[in-house]
Structures are given as C-alpha cells and as structure tokens.
Amino acid sequence: MNPPGNEAPLARFLADWALAQGLEAEVVELPDPRAPRGRAALVVRVRGRGTPGAVILLSHLDVVPAGDEGWEAPPFAGTRVGEAVVGRGALDAKGVTVTHLIAALRLAVRERPLARDLLVIAVPDEEKGGLGGAAALIEKRPDLVDGARYLLGEGGSISPGITGRRSLWAVGFTEKSPCWLDVRAKGLSGHGASGQRGTAVQRLLRALGRIQDLPFPVRVVPEVARTFRSLAPLAPEGDEGHWIDLRRSLSEDPDFRERFLAEPGQAARVRDTLAITRLRSGDGYNRLTDEAVAGLDLRLLPGGDCAATAARLREAIDDPAVTVEVHLAFESRSSPVETALMAAIEGAARKLDPGALVAPSLQLGWSDAHWFRARGVVAYGFVPRRLRPIDLRSIHGPGERLTIDNLVLGIEGTVSILEELDRDR
Numbered sequence: 048m049n050p051p052g053n054e055a056p057l058a059r060f061l062a063d064w065a066l067a068q069g070l071e072a073e074v075v076e077l078p079d080p081r082a083p084r085g086r087a088a089l090v091v092r093v094r095g096r097g098t099p100g101a102v103i104l105l106s107h108l109d110v111v112p113a114g115d116e117g118w119e120a121p122p123f124a125g126t127r128v129g130e131a132v133v134g135r136g137a138l139d140a141k142g143v144t145v146t147h148l149i150a151a152l153r154l155a156v157r158e159r160p161l162a163r164d165l166l167v168i169a170v171p172d173e174e175k176g177g178l179g180g181a182a183a184l185i186e187k188r189p190d191l192v193d194g195a196r197y198l199l200g201e202g203g204s205i206s207p208g209i210t211g212r213r214s215l216w217a218v219g220f221t222e223k224s225p226c227w228l229d230v231r232a233k234g235l236s237g238h239g240a241s242g243q244r245g246t247a248v249q250r251l252l253r254a255l256g257r258i259q260d261l262p263f264p265v266r267v268v269p270e271v272a273r274t275f276r277s278l279a280p281l282a283p284e285g286d287e288g289h290w291i292d293l294r295r296s297l298s299e300d301p302d303f304r305e306r307f308l309a310e311p312g313q314a315a316r317v318r319d320t321l322a323i324t325r326l327r328s329g330d331g332y333n334r335l336t337d338e339a340v341a342g343l344d345l346r347l348l349p350g351g352d353c354a355a356t357a358a359r360l361r362e363a364i365d366d367p368a369v370t371v372e373v374h375l376a377f378e379s380r381s382s383p384v385e386t387a388l389m390a391a392i393e394g395a396a397r398k399l400d401p402g403a404l405v406a407p408s409l410q411l412g413w414s415d416a417h418w419f420r421a422r423g424v425v426a427y428g429f430v431p432r433r434l435r436p437i438d439l440r441s442i443h444g445p446g447e448r449l450t451i452d453n454l455v456l457g458i459e460g461t462v463s464i465l466e467e468l469d470r471d472r
C-alpha cells in the first residue's frame with residue numbers, strides 16, 4: 048500500500064518465483080526514506096535473438112489504500128472467490144505484473160526465441176507519481192530504457208461489445224497530464240467564540256467558490272481528434288460523421304455539442320478538468336487556525352501548461368492572503384500511432400477477437416508511460432482484458448477483482464501481440 052509503499056519484499060518474492068522458473072531476474076533497490084521497509088523494482092529479462100530494441104512490459108507493485116467497506120474478501124489476502132481473485136491490486140496493477148510474468152515465461156520456453164529481448168519491469172511508487180519508482184529506476188539504470196524500443200503497460204483495455212456492436216480495444220497512446228495544486232489561505236487564529244472575520248477558512252471557502260465553476264474552454268487537440276476519428280464506427284446512431292471531424296462538429300453544431308458534452312467521459316477529453324479533492328484545517332470546534340489548505344486535481348489536455356493554469360486561478364481568486372502552488376505536474380507525452388507495435392495489437396485482435404475495433408485513445412488517467420515516452424520509447428497503455436464499467440469502478444474503489452477469464456485473456460493476448468510483433472523481424 049502506498050503510502051508508505053514498502054514494495055521491496057514483493058519485488059524479491061516475485062524475483063524468487065521467476066528465478067525458480069529458470070528466468071533471469073534482478074531486484075533493483077531504489078532507496079527512498081518514505082518507504083522504511085524498502086523500495087525496489089523487479090526486472091525480468093527473456094533474451095532474444097539479438098535484434099536491438101527491447102520490448103518492455105511495464106506494471107507497478109504499489110497500490111492505493113483499500114478502505115474498509117465493500118470487500119467480499121480481505122483486500123490484502125488475494126483470495127479466490129468463485130471465478131475471480133479478489134483484492135486491492137487485482138487489476139491495478141499486481142494482476143498486470145502476474146499477467147506479464149506468465150506471458151514472459153510462456154515466451155521463454157518457446158523453441159525459437161523472439162527477435163528482441165523482452166523485459167518485464169514492475170516498479171514501485173506509481174500511485175504517488177513515480178518519482179520514487181519509474182523515474183528513479185530510469186536514473187539508476189538508464190541502460191534498461193536506452194536499449195528499449197517498445198513498451199506495453201497499464202491504461203487501455205477491451206470494452207465488451209454491447210449487443211450487436213463490435214468490442215473495442217482502446218490503446219492508450221497519450222494521456223492527460225496531472226496539475227495538482229495547493230490553495231493555501233492565511234488568516235488570524237484565535238477562539239472560536241471571538242466573532243473574528245477574515246479567518247483562513249473563510250478566505251479559503253471564498254477562493255474555492257471563485258474557482259470551482261471556472262469554465263475551461265472546449266479544445267480538440269490533434270490527439271483527441273485522432274481518437275474520435277478511430278472511434279467513429281462506435282459513435283451513437285447518427286453521430287459517426289460528427290466524430291470523424293470532431294473539431295468542426297463541436298464548433299458548428301450546437302445540438303451535437305450539447306449532446307457530446309453531456310457525457311462526462313467525452314467532455315473530459317475536450318477540456319481541462321478541475322476537482323477539489325482535499326480540504327484541511329483545524330482540529331477543534333472552538334479554535335480558529337491560521338491556515339486552511341485545499342488540494343486540487345486538475346487534468347490538462349496534451350499541450351496544457353500547469354504554471355499558466357495556476358496563474359489563471361490566482362487571478363480568479365484575487366486575494367493576497369491566498370496562494371496557489373504547484374504540488375505535482377508533468378507534461379503530457381504522446382507516442383506515434385503508426386508503428387509496428389500498433390500493427391501487432393491489430394494482428395492479435397484479428398486473431399483473438401475478430402471484428403473488434405482497435406483504436407488509439409487518449410487516457411484520462413496517467414501512468415508511468417510518460418517517463419519512457421520522454422526517452423523515445425513507443426509506449427502504449429494496453430492490457431488485453433475485458434473490463435466492464437463495474438470492473439473499472441473497482442479500480443481505486445472497493446471490490447477490486449480479476450476474473451480468471453481476464454487473467455487468461457491477458458496472458459494470451461500479450462503473448463499474441465509479442466508474437467505478431469516478431470513477424471516484423
């Protein structure tokens with residue numbers, strides 16, 4: 048669970064399993080004072096026939112806390128319940144690590160090795176932003192990423208086809224970037240009965256009132272235009288043409304615009320979003336504290352600028368006693384979509400799920416892929432498993448579970464993609 052992380056024992060456990068299977072495995076220690084029992088990454092290598100440019104299968108070992116309610120089995124026991132394994136991380140992302148490891152084992156025992164080396168990498172600290180995980184690993188072991196060409200990690204999945212429709216293989220090739228801000232108000236402290244005005248809490252509430260409904264303009268960036276063009280065959284009846292040219296349709300057709308923006312998942316792909324996620328001040332009913340802080344989770348479209356967004360909020364708040372500071376921000380990065388890896392995913396889809404639509408997609412959440420994209424690796428968020436809305440809601444929520452069907456599909460799909468990629472050589 049992160050915080051604190053403490054992923055090293057899991058990395059060692061999985062390395063021991065891999066070694067016992069005859070795989071080449073190492074544990075890369077990534078010391079971090081925030082994780083007292085240790086932070087480490089797992090790296091498993093399956094040697095290829097010498098073609099340069101390894102393929103990385105990336106996942107993470109840390110998970111978010113589980114909460115107490117809504118679990119049919121203890122969240123940290125990995126219990127089999129019926130046709131599923133229940134537990135925090137079943138989908139995000141220990142289940143992905145297991146999927147990758149078994150896929151690697153299957154490929155390692157093939158008679159003819161793959162052309163390229165295959166690296167299964169499972170990092171710590173993804174859920175907290177990756178500075179102690181993927182970023183630290185790349186800094187300590189640049190050889191791992193400099194020798195790599197392609198990467199598959201978490202993010203996209205398969206949406207089951209609704210009656211009469213094709214299923215969708217959504218492959219994340221870019222993502223919105225986080226812009227996490229702290230809004231901090233200062234005021235006078237004192238007794239709760241003092242009748243004091245201009246307290247920190249009052250100033251913070253006023254500031255939040257000024258920004259919570261701030262409009263963010265609709266902006267169809269090229270990556271999103273591309274996503275909806277690919278998705279057009281799955282558009283609602285009559286909207287296919289609109290999705291093919293989303294930018295023009297949103298600006299010229301008010302009825303379509305209203306319809307399109309009414310769906311939050313669609314609206315979030317054409318504008319930045321702001322959510323107030325944390326509030327902190329005081330600990331007694333009768334005490335005014337001198338500081339109140341809110342945490343904001345803004346998600347910016349590719350090309351967005353966190354510092355400029357923070358400046359815009361400062362201007363809207365217009366109060367010298369309130370500051371807005373950046374807590375965490377990354378630039379959004381995209382991978383090209385016309386690649387041998389995308390063709391390999393299409394090949395696997397034809398084999399395993401005939402008629403499925405493979406569409407490069409913008410992901411709303413971010414993963415560790417951007418660290419690798421920044422180093423020139425073609426990185427896609429895609430794990431072949433069918434996730435229904437109820438499964439998607441269980442990620443970071445209660446009742447997370449991985450069905451055995453999805454574990455099997457994940458392994459077979461991943462093996463199939465890597466074999467298709469091998470035809471390229």
Ligand SMILES: [Zn+2]
Nearest residue numbers: 139140173201
């Ligand atoms: Zn994850």
